[in-house]
């Protein structure tokens with residue numbers, strides 16, 4: 001039994017020791033970001049560690065002086081020197097208070113600086129990681145842990161280290177004071193606090209285990225909270241009466257989380273109490289022994305006061321010290337999750353021997369026998385896929401939902417790399433071109449473009465940051481995208497705030513947002529243009545207007561157009577029909593109609609629907 005508990009304790013200590021590298025790394029991180037503040041704070045820690053000893057020593061001088069004065073029979077002449085000791089004690093207390101206030105100020109500055117630095121690091125890492133990470137719930141669990149829990153831990157850790165150093169300094173000084181009454185007193189001090197230490201270690205480990213176990217549920221409850229309170233879901237939630245359903249899910253989850261946490265806190269309180277009782281018994285015994293020695297005349301009353309203060313404070317320090325060690329341990333466990341996040345490496349790698357992107361494109365874009373599956377998916381999104389987009393031409397990809405059209409452009413932008421085959425620009429594999437250079441060559445209008453809560457000119461300017469302040473270029477882009485009409489009607493025209501995130505923002509219809517995104521695409525002058533369902537949110541009038549602009553946008557560029565509308569696709573130089581991750585038909589609009597295959601069949605169906613829609617109701 002003893003052997004087993006020893007074994008367990010040794011395992012706990014081994015696990016604690018394994019956290020040391022995290023500790024060093026965290027301290028280094030804080031140091032790197034806040035050198036001056038950390039130095040000032042370190043100095044204060046040392047000073048504050050020494051001050052309590054000065055006060056204990058002054059108390060002994062006071063009590064001994066008092067005893068001597070009373071014993072001499074002429075206490076009055078000694079009053080001045082005793083008064084001096086009292087003034088010194090007050091001064092030490094005052095300095096301690098001033099240092100405490102100074103520490104709060106320094107800590108606030110240091111912690112603010114570090115928090116922002118850490119946020120920056122987490123954001124940089126998130127943006128550096130490729131899209132594949134954003135496909136996995138595990139990544140979001142890690143991100144959540146890094147953002148919401150582990151993120152503030154390095155500062156707490158430093159705080160713990162500071163307290164550890166401060167308590168350590170005081171403790172060593174107090175132990176030195178106690179040594180004069182016998183070498184075993186400092187030893188008793190240590191032994192009396194050991195049970196509390198074990199409690200702290202065990203509880204911190206359990207707390208971390210609980211945290212890891214409940215991250216998924218915590219995230220789930222945040223999600224339910226978001227569903228119940230966000231703008232995106234507000235309308236549907238009301239119409240379908242989903243509020244009470246999500247509210248019940250949320251409450252059930254929170255109740256389980258609360259129950260787990262409460263059980264942990266109850267266990268900790270009980271274990272704490274046990275450890276305190278043991279400590280108290282040991283202290284009581286030591287005190288009784290010292291009182292016995294005063295009665296025997298072996299030590300003075302001042303010695304007893306000194307012992308009482310030193311032992312009590314020493315015990316407090318020791319308790320604090322061990323608590324600090326426990327907290328440091330706990331925080332290093334949490335930090336493991338932060339560093340685990342920082343260790344993530346993007347799967348899309350920069351080329352070892354970079355080759356410049358061909359400019360201008362002479363041959364075009366080529367997919368050669370490409371095969372691709374999304375991360376954690378068994379199904380091939382593209383299988384042995386080959387496609388040529390000749391330079392300066394516009395190629396349309398059409399096909400049913402899930403055929404693989406958007407996947408083609410994700411591979412072209414190198415948001416993912418294929419599992420087999422290659423994608424080339426003028427025969428150069430995309431993987432050989434520096435990522436930034438490749439993406440600078442591409443303008444893309446996504447199926448669901450981002451609606452930035454920013455001003456109109458910023459929303460358009462995000463297409464080419466360098467041109468954001470060039471109002472003439474922004475306005476030309478808006479005009480070419482057909483967005484100028486509604487922008488001109490806004491009171492602040494191009495300085496109008498869009499979106500509902502911030503006060504005064506104006507929301508747009510889906511079609512208007514799409515035109516803003518289109519203007520963004522017009523602003524960016526890149527040789528490759530990709531349009532993924534550019535007219536999906538437009539009515540047939542707007543589409544007809546926009547199609548007139550399409551040629552202008554694609555002029556002199558190599559373009560890929562993805563669309564479900566054949567009236568849009570027919571403008572392309574070549575149309576490829578995709579199905580199940582491959583191309584099943586190719587040709588111009590007329591050629592495909594003549595072939596009488598899937599394209600011709602779908603074209604006829606779309607035309608029939610258009611006729612029906614435009615025939616007035618009887």
Ligand SMILES: Nc1ncnc2c1ncn2[C@@H]1O[C@H](COP(=O)(O)OP(=O)(O)OP(=O)(O)O)[C@@H](O)[C@H]1O
Nearest residue numbers: 135374375377381400401402403404405406407408
């Ligand atoms: N992020 C993803 N993770 C796993 N599978 C995906 C992911 N995105 C797409 N797929 C799958 O890959 C296949 C191709 O999808 P893709 O989005 O390329 O189709 P699409 O032709 O663009 O469809 P749509 O016309 O509906 O936009 C589909 O079977 C789809 O379910």
